[in-house]
Amino acid sequence: MAAHKTLDDLYASGPVEGKTILLRADLNVPAKDGKVTDATRLERLLPTIKELASKGAKVLILSHFGRPKGERVPEMTLAPVAVALGELLGLDVAFAVDCIGDSAKAAAEALPNGGVLVLENTRYHAGEEKNDPAFAKALAELGDIYVNDAFSAAHRAHASTEGIAHLLPSYAGRAMEAELTALDKALGSPARPVVAIVGGAKISTKLDLLGNLVSKVDALVIGGGMANTFLAAKGIEVGKSLCEHDLKETAREIMAKAEAAGCRVVLPSDVVVAPEFKAHAPAMTVPVDKVPADQMILDIGPDSLAALAGHFETAKTVVWNGPFGAFEIPPFDNGTNGAARHVAMLTKMGEMTSVAGGGDTVAALNNAGAADDFSYVSTAGGAFLEWLEGKTLPGVAALEHA
Numbered sequence: 001m002a003a004h005k006t007l008d009d010l011y012a013s014g015p016v017e018g019k020t021i022l023l024r025a026d027l028n029v030p031a032k033d034g035k036v037t038d039a040t041r042l043e044r045l046l047p048t049i050k051e052l053a054s055k056g057a058k059v060l061i062l063s064h065f066g067r068p069k070g071e072r073v074p075e076m077t078l079a080p081v082a083v084a085l086g087e088l089l090g091l092d093v094a095f096a097v098d099c100i101g102d103s104a105k106a107a108a109e110a111l112p113n114g115g116v117l118v119l120e121n122t123r124y125h126a127g128e129e130k131n132d133p134a135f136a137k138a139l140a141e142l143g144d145i146y147v148n149d150a151f152s153a154a155h156r157a158h159a160s161t162e163g164i165a166h167l168l169p170s171y172a173g174r175a176m177e178a179e180l181t182a183l184d185k186a187l188g189s190p191a192r193p194v195v196a197i198v199g200g201a202k203i204s205t206k207l208d209l210l211g212n213l214v215s216k217v218d219a220l221v222i223g224g225g226m227a228n229t230f231l232a233a234k235g236i237e238v239g240k241s242l243c244e245h246d247l248k249e250t251a252r253e254i255m256a257k258a259e260a261a262g263c264r265v266v267l268p269s270d271v272v273v274a275p276e277f278k279a280h281a282p283a284m285t286v287p288v289d290k291v292p293a294d295q296m297i298l299d300i301g302p303d304s305l306a307a308l309a310g311h312f313e314t315a316k317t318v319v320w321n322g323p324f325g326a327f328e329i330p331p332f333d334n335g336t337n338g339a340a341r342h343v344a345m346l347t348k349m350g351e352m353t354s355v356a357g358g359g360d361t362v363a364a365l366n367n368a369g370a371a372d373d374f375s376y377v378s379t380a381g382g383a384f385l386e387w388l389e390g391k392t393l394p395g396v397a398a399l400e401h402a
Contacts, residue, residue, distance in 0.1 A: 015056075016055050021058065022139065022168070024149065024150045024164075026041050026045075026149075034080045035084075039084060058115055063150070070127075072124050078121050089116065095118050098124075101138070104142055108142050122159070132159055135163070146167075147171050148161065148172060148398075156395065165401075172399055179376070183355065183378075185353050186355035187216055192316055193315050194317040195217065195221060195311050195318050198223070201226065208391075214257050215261045215263070219264045219265075219311055220266065221311065222265065223324035229248060229251050230254075230267055238291055238297060268300045271300060271304070272297070272298055273292065273296060279329040301335075312343055316353065317354075320356035322360065322364075328367075340368035344368075344371075347374055355376045356374050357384035362378075
């Protein structure tokens with residue numbers, strides 16, 4: 001894994017008491033009517049904030065919220081999030097009405113050692129998304145040290161994620177460190193065999209991902225609607241299932257690339273079909289080559305699930321992105337639930353490392369009651385996917401060169 005400095009390196013360089021630390025966090029949390037509705041991302045930030053504050057540092061938090069595109073959109077203020085963060089921390093968290101300039105400087109200077117201040121939405125300034133050097137410099141003027149704890153924003157080369165890291169001594173926060181360690185165990189230097197699960201509706205959104213994984217894993221399990229395109233590419237009739245027939249040749253190319261790399265592509269052998277996408281629709285299980293023309297595939301069948309269990313039993317690492325079927329509606333959640341619980345059980349027994357994330361994956365694992373027993377579940381979304389695709393994440397690369 002490339003070298004990025006952690007908070008341990010920061011403390012080794014000298015005391016942080018009285019130092020002003022600019023902490024890039026991801027406060028872009030779901031909210032409704034000015035209230036935070038899901039505080040998962042805030043909770044993951046708490047260890048870094050508490051640790052720095054307990055050592056007497058002044059903690060200034062930088063974050064974006066929504067897409068105001070350089071305008072002051074009142075509905076996208078971070079003020080309510082600062083309140084929610086304070087409640088979780090059990091502290092009075094201060095709030096500054098801007099993230100640069102005199103008002104931000106005054107708020108920072110008024111902060112006592114061990115205090116926490118949330119700066120207003122960085123995206124209220126057009127310079128943030130443009131990674132404007134002048135804006136990055138204005139941010140850097142507020143602090144002595146930069147800590148990035150927002151892996152979920154690391155795929156953006158913005159001023160508060162990338163530009164600022166070149167202007168101040170820069171370190172990874174505890175959440176960033178945990179994510180990078182987990183990702184390295186999953187694909188960087190994993191224990192083998194590695195099984196990757198890629199589900200979801202469409203191949204078209206996961207071409208880069210599939211292309212990268214076939215050269216890095218021992219088995220690639222394809223589920224969800226995208227499996228139908230692979231089945232169709234093999235000449236199997238999929239009825240009225242979701243299927244990208246125009247990408248059958250692409251699917252064949254991916255399978256050929258996998259074969260050349262020694263990666264086994266695993267597709268369902270039996271499936272659960274129904275005449276419509278509806279909860280408790282009349283369903284039946286059929287062999288994958290016997291899908292009726294008037295039915296659609298909505299889940300994998302028991303034989304497919306048993307075959308997956310065999311792959312899991314021999315795997316040392318599982319990387320999971322996307323569900324197997326229509327996990328949101330019963331009975332089409334059986335495949336995802338069964339597979340997730342099996343991976344969770346083996347992880348809990350110490351038999352494997354399991355890393356999951358991106359899109360519907362977190363919701364699917366929570367639905368299965370399995371998320372807590374995975375080694376690591378990333379809430380990063382786009383950044384997690386880009387990492388799976390083998391892309392360089394600017395926010396991480398900036399830390400490595402800091």
